[in-house]
Amino acid sequence: MNQLSQETSPYLLQHASNPVNWKAWNTNSLAEAIQNNQLIIISIGYSACHWCHVMEHESFEDTEVAQTMNAHFINIKVDREEHPNVDAVYMKAVQIMTGRGGWPLNIVALPDGRPIWGGTYFRKEEWINALEQLHKLYQNNPEKMIEYAEKLHQGIETISIVQKQDSKDELDQNRIKPLVEKWKKSFDLEFGGMARAPKFMMPNNYQFLLRYGYQTNDSELLDFVNLTLTKMAYGGIFDTIDGGFSRYSVDMKWHVPHFEKMLYDNGQLVSLYADAYKLTKNPLYKEIITKTLGFITRELTNKKGGFFCALDADSLNEKQELEEGAFYVWQKPTLQKLLKDDFELFSVVFNINNFGFWEKDNYVLIQNQSLEEIAILHKMEVLELESKKKSWEQILFQEREKRSKPRLDDKCLTSWNAIMLKGFVDAYKALKDDNYLEIAIENADFILKYLWTPEGNLLHNYKNGKSTINGYLEDYCFVIESFIALYEVTFEEKWLHNAKQLTDYCLEHFYDEKNQFFAFTSNLDAALIAKHFETEDNVIPASNSVMSNNLFKLSIYFENIYYKETANQMIKNIISSIDYPSAYSNWLNAFLNYSEQNKEIAFCGSDALDYNSAINELYLPNIILAGSENESNLPFLKDRFVAEKTLLYVCQNKTCNNPIALSEEVDENLKSLL
Template structure:
């Protein structure tokens, strides 16, 4: 018999709809029920693609005895962290404060007022049963201490926010310190930063690429190139279908945690696209092309947006879809090609994964190989991928998250511009965000099957979607995207400020939680603050309205100390700061339809960090950057400006390249 989650829109919640647990969705009614019954609340937070969430569900939430303990002693609430990042942020802060670590599934025991008094992550079944009994006993026998513990936790995590803290205005010295700190942390053996588990350093890569552009720091460029090469040839990258897994469980990028998230692939698409732009590296271009293909092919939804993720598991087994043995390669490819593929993909009898199987890695540089080997590699890939399609496939979390789709739109727009394609996919996804997720002038966080959900957009939704609209404005020179971006920025500036230049993650009229989160640090995705700053800087450059730039400078100063001392947690903020420090440049290309190509290509090839570029007919209505930018001598003309003050116009790609150099 289904429980209350049967009516949920979240795929994660629906995974638990048949549990014997009497789950509630996050709601005032759930907490009211806890007060009525005089029992604590058990808050379980996870997401659909999470392997350990599945393990705890199978071990505990599907078990009748565990369910009896939960139903008798608690009101149990199941939360999709991707749908409610605000709830996740509050209780993750509590979990990290109490245990020194975090992760999912997250398990929180709270009072009926929501104050967390005991937190953890995954609990094995036996431990979880004992914990449920212990918490029930404490609630009955030590009620006052439990309540005081919850109040103390709320007080502690409320004071942990970086509101009203020290500030550091953006400067060349600050960004040099950030680059030095990152390079000192570099894994010079395997690429990336730090040890196992190792996450793709996509935002640090974007920052170092922009830092290289501004300063010529070759060490920064090499760090990005090395990390990109090791990841792209590693098991964290799907060597058959493209796309990156969420992280590697080892330091060598060999064995991934197999879930594939939209946000990782979107930001990595930007990083590989920009690396290709700066170096012309065919490997970087191939990875960018395949990653874009993966996103559109495997994450595209019938309603037009992009799905959130592919699961880590298939048929209940992690990695089942992706791992191979030498015998399986020979079975699919034959003796000669099977042995050749085993050598190329490092598939050994011992295996690198479980039960003697291996995750495919690329043992050598195939992009620079002679044409016959490249053709053989492509043929082998295609045959293995066809065979893999017959295996159990990972489930897909098909909800559309506004901020993650915004990241994807920006990445696809940049990629489209550099490849000279129309960018139709970027425009289509942006239209989904504009027409479905914007409701009465405000953003909604999620939609599914074309129906928008109730959760309100958080700051990262406003920042990432506004930045996406500005990317599409530059792609199309259509004034409507500039207007749509401004509407979102105005809403963010009205409803999210902290009062000291920074921003809360939730709006002033959003649901009240036990604390109001305001975390400016970048994590797996850009923080709300850094993504909003990116949009503010670009909008000011495209519109010529300085108040938006002033808001960005004030906000960047609040995260400046983190940029300078802990740059791995401020990679996107540092990326935005590089653009702000260079101006950013504004390039207007006035040209009749279809004649902007050579100048536009030169602009995108040589533009400094964060440059905004618009090409179209001079004085196009609603496009400030093209206002009063006439053709010179009747031919396409480029204007290089900062703060809407322009240098002498140029009419040849060579002149434009020289000017930008």
């Protein structure tokens, strides 16, 4: 029988009424396969996945398909967001077998879990035929399957191994320039992003390029990043009506998105736009930040301060049928009726024309000109056009609220919550909206209360008061990063001590001395068929790259040599093997910590937080920030406090200049003192 009705995952619950005898991923399900000597079907997806829904409707809701699956296989459904470790291992297998990956991810494995066949989306007949052939082969010639499984298993185990480098090698910053020059050849200089479709936003790519362009005074890079951020903000990939970004664009111009909205994308993009705003003061970036955070607070926040995962790509259309993008698209007669005399001007701003047309009489709103350009062409004031645009968006928002909303994935994941927490902190730094800091602290308290156990480990998931999965490295690395970010704006040292405690837990339960990286799963968890070390940055930075950056910062705050040496060795192991820089951009960002421009600064004194606020408004990616309004026992700050003074310490490579006494006269020139 189908056992998924007992689960909390929205994705698994979507399949609870399928005629397939689904089981969840757990030790009992895996043990049953061994006991019965049955092949395993492992089907992996997530709640907002459009093609997962399509395959469910075509195959998993079909009794003929279910008959084949139930007769010969142990059928296991996996929510990739709850079990990214399982997804990572079997994704490697499918990529080895087929040269590509994606979701839904469907694998057939031996009873011991070793994969023998797999792919992504399959049509009904193709799926049935493949399963019947695999069953016959296992019945008649199991040795052939076992031999293939062993070879594939060896490939999975070796695919992510990174060669260790001599610890005496220098961290030479000159290695970065040729990688960036190679990368530039892939830039789309018309619409930004990479010159291919589909286009993923890849925030960590642009965080690095922004920082590197800034630190090297490369105006070409800075212009490209600003082009990309502007075109993404103009595109249909950004929901200008209610805020928030969709998953990716299916075309070159950021126009038609894959309409699912994911928490982790939006958290990272808020951080990216906040940094870009600090550097440029572009009001468009401020608009993106405020709209996106408004969307998060309205649609993806629970009553305890936790953040939900996602909104589905699909929603009910006028025929009450699930259709991708139905909630977001517009037809011309509807817009004409709603906007009346303003429709023609609206059509110019949002391209209700061939440029903005999608399919089936539907338009996805997209800009291709700035409001300043349009105002000049129509001989009107920019402020008037801005006011009209806000009014139009409000009208469309109210109309759209009458539609059936996309389905909500209402589980909370620790890693994604921490990414969004940091987004609120970074927005607070840039815009000084106290509400953003309050939300960030409330979310941090949610993590402390519901997702960090008295035994010292983090939990990965939360829904309806239940947390069922032990934390992965991604949970630790992003929580540590977000706690460091909270310290940077509050100077409350409890956040640093929490970060250190979690780091020490990682070193005990995740760090692999032999490979010199952190494993993705704790040594307290049951082992999978292969150990996974996440080292390539993707739409979310690799957990190891985030940990290397965390260790570097904490080594300075706590003057911890082991942290620093561990981070250094991780960087050395990766940097020498980089060929495709966009897959290692967060590593390159961490590598920039070792440039001669990197400094540590501390404000000590009664006005420390005021100066801290001023410095946080500036784009200074090469600065590590500390401070205290009172005496501090934090190693980096120890003995730096002097009563009735506010002192600035500027340090580099464990050497600090003489402290500078701060006053109102030098406040405006604060940046020049660094």
